[in-house]
Amino acid sequence: MALSLDIFLQVLMDGIVLGFMYALIALGYTMVYGVLEFINFAHSEIFVLGAFVGVEILLALESSGTLAALNPAFVVLMIILAGMIVSGLAAVALERTAYRPLRGAPRLVPLISAIGASFFLQDFIRLVESVWHNSFYLSYPTLSLLDRSVRLGAMVEVPFKSILVIATALAMLAGLYLFVNKTRLGTAIRAVAQDPDAAALMGIPVNRIISLTFFVGGAMGGVAGVLFGLHYSLVNPYTGFVPGLKAFTAAVLGGIGNIPGAVLGGLVLGLMEAFAASYLGILTDGAFGAEYKDVFAFVILILILIFRPKGLLGEKVREEGV
Amino acid sequence: MLKVERIQVFYDAIQALKGLSFTVAQGEIVTLLGANGAGKSTTLKTISGLLQPRGGQIELDGKPLAGSAPHEIVRLGVAHVPEGRRIFPRLTVLENLKIGAYTRHGAAIGDDIERVFALFPRLKERARQSAGTLSGGEQQMLAIGRGLMACPRLLLLDEPSMGLAPILVEQIFAIILQINREGVTILLVEQNAAMALAVCHRGYVLETGTIILEGKASELAGNDRVRQAYLGG
Numbered sequence: 001m002a003l004s005l006d007i008f009l010q011v012l013m014d015g016i017v018l019g020f021m022y023a024l025i026a027l028g029y030t031m032v033y034g035v036l037e038f039i040n041f042a043h044s045e046i047f048v049l050g051a052f053v054g055v056e057i058l059l060a061l062e063s064s065g066t067l068a069a070l071n072p073a074f075v076v077l078m079i080i081l082a083g084m085i086v087s088g089l090a091a092v093a094l095e096r097t098a099y100r101p102l103r104g105a106p107r108l109v110p111l112i113s114a115i116g117a118s119f120f121l122q123d124f125i126r127l128v129e130s131v132w133h134n135s136f137y138l139s140y141p142t143l144s145l146l147d148r149s150v151r152l153g154a155m156v157e158v159p160f161k162s163i164l165v166i167a168t169a170l171a172m173l174a175g176l177y178l179f180v181n182k183t184r185l186g187t188a189i190r191a192v193a194q195d196p197d198a199a200a201l202m203g204i205p206v207n208r209i210i211s212l213t214f215f216v217g218g219a220m221g222g223v224a225g226v227l228f229g230l231h232y233s234l235v236n237p238y239t240g241f242v243p244g245l246k247a248f249t250a251a252v253l254g255g256i257g258n259i260p261g262a263v264l265g266g267l268v269l270g271l272m273e274a275f276a277a278s279y280l281g282i283l284t285d286g287a288f289g290a291e292y293k294d295v296f297a298f299v300i301l302i303l304i305l306i307f308r309p310k311g312l313l314g315e316k317v318r319e320e321g322v
Numbered sequence: 323m324l325k326v327e328r329i330q331v332f333y334d335a336i337q338a339l340k341g342l343s344f345t346v347a348q349g350e351i352v353t354l355l356g357a358n359g360a361g362k363s364t365t366l367k368t369i370s371g372l373l374q375p376r377g378g379q380i381e382l383d384g385k386p387l388a389g390s391a392p393h394e395i396v397r398l399g400v401a402h403v404p405e406g407r408r409i410f411p412r413l414t415v416l417e418n419l420k421i422g423a424y425t426r427h428g429a430a431i432g433d434d435i436e437r438v439f440a441l442f443p444r445l446k447e448r449a450r451q452s453a454g455t456l457s458g459g460e461q462q463m464l465a466i467g468r469g470l471m472a473c474p475r476l477l478l479l480d481e482p483s484m485g486l487a488p489i490l491v492e493q494i495f496a497i498i499l500q501i502n503r504e505g506v507t508i509l510l511v512e513q514n515a516a517m518a519l520a521v522c523h524r525g526y527v528l529e530t531g532t533i534i535l536e537g538k539a540s541e542l543a544g545n546d547r548v549r550q551a552y553l554g555g
Contacts, residue, residue, distance in 0.1 A: 184420075187420065188424065190410070190413060191410050194412055197372055197392075197408070198409075198410065199421075200391070200392035201392055201396065202393075202421050202422055202425075203393045203396035203397060203424045204421070205391070206393070
């Protein structure tokens with residue numbers, strides 16, 4: 001059995017990268033659930049939209065010949081910002097058109113609308129890209145900076161890509177933490193999540209706070225989309241489905257509606273998946289290969305939810321109104 | 323200051339308020355008395371915009387209120403301390419107070435937090451605690467304090483004595499009087515009619531969505547019907 005330290009560290013790194021990606025996406029699910037008690041199943045497409053914004057900008061820069069001339073760090077920063085803004089605004093528009101008119105309808109209705117919006121967005125992206133590029137399978141141009149790596153000690157090589165994902169995710173999470181916990185608007189988001197009527201009585205414009213929540217959650221999804229593109233390179237309109245589902249799982253795992261829970265759930269799921277992918281085959285002598293990684297991850301999920309149905313950091317999401 | 327005219331409010335097909343009219347003048351404490359289901363809380367919710375009337379008028383200083391959203395009505399100087407306190411349990415006491423001042427900006431907010439702490443010293447001791455960990459009485463203090471943070475001209479109080487020990491009820495009512503003396507007009511909904519009539523200037527008695535009696539506090543307290551129904555004979 002080849003349980004050597006270098007493989008272990010490599011897998012750990014992969015798991016952390018994947019985990020932060022899930023965490024960023026999971027934030028969108030969990031924040032929206034916090035204020036509306038509703039799962040925005042079109043969030044996976046908000047995430048993909050970010051990936052497409054990133055690739056479009058890079059391809060445009062490449063074809064105009066300016067990509068090589070620009071500072072790559074600046075380029076990365078720019079596409080992350082663009083992905084955030086476009087995904088954030090798309091999430092706001094989605095709420096206005098597909099969810100707000102259904103406020104007060106039975107719970108299944110907005111859920112169906114979300115699934116419909118998800119299909120719509122997938123095929124809308126496909127249509128636009130098909131017309132524009134004649135193909136909807138796009139790949140991120142190579143940024144030489146990101147193909148480099150640093151050596152940690154004698155055994156582990158850490159690609160810049162992974163560092164970029166981890167550093168960006170940490171910066172986003174820190175920013176989100178400060179925003180939600182230390183600012184007036186962030187406190188308003190938490191107040192709306194706990195009791196929307198009481199929040200309105202405080203003078204909080206509840207609908208605008210809900211839009212803001214969609215923007216912030218969407219922006220986090222957009223960042224994740226760009227990072228996903230930069231890291232794994234290939235994107236298509238349907239790319240979001242599996243990561244979206246996993247991130248949703250991560251949000252439930254951590255306790256839906258709970259922001260730190262989404263981060264923890266993402267990291268746990270990412271790590272489980274990475275370790276399952278690398279070690280299942282070794283540990284079972286080939287009986288279960290890496291293809292069982294999702295089965296393994298979801299079995300763990302089911303077990304956690306059986307014993308802790310509210311999720312790892314879950315609490316009652318909204319107090320009962322009196 | 324506040325003029326409510328023939329408002330009709332429905333919960334789906336059920337009519338909760340059947341053409342209710344009353345007024346509250348600047349500087350007054352006015353109380354609405356009535357049994358459960360008479361429409362007292364519904365009246366307050368309609369004034370603060372959580373419910374929209376299907377008919378009738380609500381005017382604040384001569385300007386119509388009906389149709390405005392709750393957050394706009396707060397900006398006009400009306401704060402509603404709802405039934406059941408409805409504090410934000412997972413915000414700290416301090417955050418609850420700050421969110422009460424959501425419509426305001428500037429340094430005065432800090433002074434007002436100190437003012438609330440002076441009224442309710444218990445809240446100061448627990449400023450950093452989650453509001454959900456407070457006792458019922460402390461939560462009621464927080465709910466009132468949070469309402470005051472909006473710097474209201476008109477404060478709507480819904481059952482501030484509910485579930486509190488008698489000594490706390492007296493404290494809360496002493497503070498209501500003090501708030502009123504500082505210039506805040508108060509519309510008070512209470513089950514505890516004896517307490518309410520002891521502090522208010524005028525009162526109205528509601529029964530199934532209509533007003534059946536009105537008068538000065540002393541008149542109501544002396545009224546046989548009120549005594550039988552609400553003051554225990």
